[in-house]
Amino acid sequence: MTIKSSIAARGLGRATVTFTFAGLGLLFMIICGGQPLLAQTANKLSVTGKIVDSQSNSPLGYASIRLFRTADSTFTAGAITDETGGFVVDIVAGSYYALSEFIGYKPQVTQNIRLTAANSPLNMGIIKVSGSARTLDEVTVQAEKSSMELSLDKKIFNVGKDLANAGGTGVDILTNIPSVAVDVEGNVSLRGSGNVRILIDGKPSGLVSIKGASGLQQLQGSMIERVEIITNPSARYEAEGMGGVINIVLKKERKEGINGSFDIITGYPTNYGAAANVNYRRKNLNFFINYTLSYRNTPGKNYLYQELYRGDSTFIMERDMTSNLKGMNNSARGGIDYYFNPKNILTGSYTWRTSKGKRFSTLKYRDYLTSVNNLTSFTNRTQDETETEPNSEYSVTYKKTFDKKGQEFTADVRYLDNWENSDQYYRENVYRPDGSPSDIPPLLQRAVNYETEKQLLFQMDYVHPFGKEGKFEAGARSSSRDMTNNYTVTQETSEGWITLPDLTNNFLYEENINAAYGIVGNKTGKFSYQAGLRAEWTGVTTELKQTNEVNKRTYANLFPSVHVTYDFAKQNAFQLSFSRRVRRPQYNDLSPFATYSDNRNYWSGNPDLNPEFTNAFELGHIKYMGKGSLTSSLYYRHTNGKITSIRRVQEDGSSYTRPENLGTEDAYGAEFTGSFTPYQWWKLDGSVNFFRAITDGTDLDEEFQSDTYSWFVRMMSRFTLWKNTDLQLRGNYEAPQQTPQGKRKALATLDLAASRDILRNNGTLTLSVIDVFNSRKFRSVIEGDNFYTVNNSQGRRRQINLTLNYRLHQAKKKPKEGVEGEF
16 A cells, blocks of 8 residues: 655655555654654564764754665665664664655665674664755655654644644644643643643743743744643653643754745734744854744633622622733744754854733622622722733753764753733722712722743753663753742822732742753663653742741752653553652742732732642553554552642632642543544544542641542544645533532533645645634632632633745645545
């Protein structure tokens, strides 16, 4: 069974490649740096080598090599290179020729490969591939890269292949990735855990610091190349992140000459944007720059119903809130790669972002006694906020590779400088049931919030291979972060503006984390293992200047990790893993300042919050098939000091929600993620996650406990309708879930997108409708001893986007009508 399909989109030169469906497995066989394709036959030997750029001799990570029988050109086995360009192909003895490929490079054929038991492992040496400076018409190659690639400890989602992402933001992209959920406030959870470490290009970023994950609203989706989901990280990663690590990888080309891509976006509600991703490569120098500009108007709404029980009386409050956030976002990211020689690379980059927003919200409160038929008063309150958020990031990275395959040293220095300035005015008027003004005078208040963040990060990593398959890794990391928050609330009176003392203070946050780790791994036959230990020393000091409240904490912890893998025949592998993780209270968790837009429902941090620790276990399985692949996993997490938001209602009806430490949580789950191509014109990606979470917070309150069963499902179906037109459907469903204080109701959404190649296949026009039925609404019920609350929120309504992408000196897409094959 063979297929021929166009490769003009990859710019790989003049070649015709025939391959079997089994070759699709090559797209999914990487595990954190490259592993050989699982053997299909016994008595395997091996072929090794390295793929590099022909001009700079720099290694090409994630290039592919495939071996074909010389006699009949039958594809037999293949591999993906690791980050050093090295590869190992397991295969039986015989005569072969090899095809080496990489995006933006011409395919390289190596003939006369004769493998015997006597010369195994056979070293093919260094394979040099040349960049493709122009697009040729008569070119055919394998199908385009899958939108989802699977390995045992990592799932990779290639953003550009998901049509519905066109014109969206970083939050929009995360919303529709399997295992990930994003709530109305932009908070991200992974497999039901809200404590997730989000990295940009493997490092911390100012986008996810002051505002948390909601800051990803400022990141244009067109800048993102892929998202990596790591559910049980090894010791090389920070121990922070109980639920795992989400790594967002931004676009950066390294092809010869000048090339790039450009996006123009328009949408409703208002969504205008432009983006450019340009790269210039000549010999030892590589320049890259990304720039995005966007203007959005994001409407939202929220409804809250609350019953307060006081004595024999029931006080009822309804609140309707509508909001509009208009924002202008600019982002520029540029850098230089300098190749001293093929084994030494220095990269410097600078990122500048700024966001200017205008939020206007209207809140209408209705107060009742006993029932909603007995209105006692109603109140109108408005919020008028102006917000500015600039941030800068500087980084310098040095990487050295050695003559010994797999040996490398990396050093990274990074500095973040961010600040945020928010100025808000609140007006409030209270009326009697008949609409006449009450005796309560009108209220005018102002809240000024000024926050800063400065972080300096040093990191070094070293990898030393030993024996045939062994590897030792070691590294050290040091970070220092200082944050400030000046918060002042004033109120107009007959005597002028006065300061409200309980709502005014200066909060200082100082954090220092030093870490070191070591990992040893090896492989014997079908069995491989990796064991690591990470030590972290943490110091956190918070201070409220006006009230002289100082809270100093120091932690010294060890975080072990173990990964054991066994390869079976017939394209199967199993992995058992364990890691210890921590969630340290971050700035927003500790800051005591309450949000003031809704002066009846406050949210704040908790200066007395302690860290939570988790032991995570996972059994994973991956199965490669002729038309796709499937991963499945069973996982268990035990958490001590579980951090959960707790809502309390005062006697006057106002509520306070803040994070608090409960007792323990035990979470069990099973997850299945797969990719299947029943026909060349139809591709399916999807996942389903079932879990049970038992939370015990009885040490804090007898009522704070829950035992919930829930599940999430994601499904994407993509069709090629005509020679250059694609249609995509994407559906999400989140089942109801119990919480320590109530429950969260079900959520279901459907997205629709269509794309068509235009401008001689140099451009792509995409129309997407996000949340077709306008059903992305978060609904919850929270109950306490003296209250009952229902909340319905919709932070983003249905969004329609039209995006034009144009590629300059990049791969030109060939019409799909040239694709032929047997099924």
